[in-house]
Amino acid sequence: MTGLTSEERDLLAPVERATILARTLDWAAINSGTGHIEGLAAMARQLAEAFAVLPGEVRLVDPAPVDKVDSQGHAREVVHGRHLVLSVRPQAQRRVILTGHMDTVYPADHPFQTCRWLDENRLNGPGTADMKGGLSLMLAGLAAYERSGATLGYDVLINSDEETGSLSSAALIAELAQGKLAALTYEPALPGGQMARARPGxxxxxxxxxxxxxxxxxxxxxxxxxxxxxxxxxxxxxxxxxxxxxxxxxxxxxxxxxxxxxxxxxxxxxxxxxxxxxxxxxxxxxxxxxxxxxxxxxxxxxxxxxxxxPPKAISAGTEALYGMVSKAAADLGQPMSWKDTGGVCDGNNIAACGIPVLDTMGALGGSIHSPDEFLLADSLDARARLTALVLRRLDRHGVLPA
Structure with missing residues (x-):
């Protein structure tokens, strides 16, 4: 970590893995499959309590109505969980948005419901990488940033339906993305730290x-x-x-x-x-x-x-944001690269609003959407430090073209 100032070192020093990991394990123990409304409600309560340590207003937003064609060919309304929104310093002139999702692909009756260690660093468990580990490290990074005399405003959006396309939260994503300097989304990165670049629609x-x-x-x-x-x-x-x-x-x-x-x-x-x-x-x-x-x-x-x-194209602003984040990662000793991917996420929706977005800021892991899903525990504190450092540098310097 040779590229850090002494102030940045002081900012990042309190970030430690144990708390982030313990929170991840607690959250992974709650089944929050997209269709499990009671589980999503329990998860939302946990998140609201946890994110309330930040200096902002936490609220739960009702999902927008969504129809789905049933087996008889009729369009029926699909019930979704509520979405969590945290707003910090809403009057600030320079603001960012951080997004994640509380839902997983594992329904309440899925056999994959518990965590186990594959080795001293790889944790196998439902939603550990995608993305309860990402939510936990996002919170740790924000808490560290707030200790630095923070002036940047931000919204945090954690929706309940990302795994099925964010249909009940798309309008909320677009509303909160407007006017933001940049966006960070906490989808998992690959085990080597590789980030997603362009995405199809x-x-x-x-x-x-x-x-x-x-x-x-x-x-x-x-x-x-x-x-x-x-x-x-x-x-x-x-x-x-x-x-x-x-x-x-x-x-x-x-x-x-x-x-x-x-x-x-x-x-x-x-x-x-x-x-x-x-x-x-x-x-x-x-x-x-x-x-x-x-x-x-x-x-x-x-x-x-x-x-x-919508297809996620790479703008000059996104290139600048990636350059800034990859420099911060290098200063932290975290190698980073990015490439185009075939997957989609809420980063697509944010990019369609014209906002530069980096959408794989979460934990490192792999085999997501399967019983082999795992996260790398040592990425939790590493990525939390990256979040704190990126926010501080955005606050102090900015990186994006006018």
Whole structure:
């Protein structure tokens, strides 16, 4: 840590791993799968109590309404947990936003519910890397920053639905991102400290296909097979793949008994465009494919969904932010690099607001979204120090072009 001033060394000295790790273990013991509303409520209470040590107002915000197509082809409202917002020095002229999520991909009945040590540094557990370790170190970094005569204002947003696309928190993300100098998001970095650079966009869709039922033996020609039409559409969507665009037909629901021409099917698919232009082109291609398949099979189709995660491009401001953070990491003895990735997160939404964002500021770890998920314990205090140092340098100097 040769690049630090004496004041910066004093700022970072109190940061210690044990407290951050203990908090991570406590939070990982709470199941907060996106659909587990009671678990999310318990997690939100824990977070509200923990973040209340910072000099700001903590509030819980109700989720925006979200519909999802069910197995019968009907749009039903999906219940989500509340989102946590902390506002510190809201009147400050220079402000940043820090974001994370309290939900995990593990539902209440998933067998992966406890933590265990794989070795002296690797902790295997649900949400340890993604991202309860990240939330815990974010808090430690903010607490350290506040000891430095802090003047920078900031909002902290911890949503309850990131793992399913942040549909109930997207408007809140956009509202809080406006006017910010920069954004830090606490998704996990890779074990070597590699950070995410550009990201594609992402959209989840459900196409409801209504055909006509008929007896499969007596009068099949009078039926209109919804499953067959959904399969035809799936093949056409898969054929849309090209450089910068992936389309993944994932599931077909519906159908009927073997002796009946099925009159209902629901095709679910995901689309990931690398640029807004590709997103617009793909949207037009989807409309064309739906119209052609509807006519060919004499069925009715309704498309539900959109690109909810805009593509994350790298602006000059983002380059400057990364340069500043990577310099701080180097001064702390933490090697850092970044590369483009195929994943998406709330950093996509923030970047779409024109705000420079670095979205892998969390714990180092791997195998996320699986029972093999792990974090590296020594990254907890290291990344907390990085957060504190980055905020102090933003406060004292700023890094971004006017």
């Amino acid at each position: 992402s959209g989840n869709y459900a196409v409801v296909v209504h055909g006509r039922a008929a007896h499969a033996g007596r009068n099949p020609e009078e039926g209109r097979n919804a499953v067959l039409a959904a399969g035809d559409l799936a093949l056409r969507l898969a054929a849309m793949r090209r450089p910068g665009l992936s389309v993944n037909p994932a599931r077909i629901e519906g159908g009927a008994p073997n002796n009946t021409v099925p009159d209902l099917a629901i095709l679910h698919f995901n689309m990931r465009p690398a640029t807004p232009e590709l997103a617009a082109e793909a949207q037009a291609d989807i409309r064309t494919a739906v119209a052609e398949v509807s006519a060919a099979h004499d069925v009715h189709m309704h498309v539900h969904g959109h690109v909810s995660r």
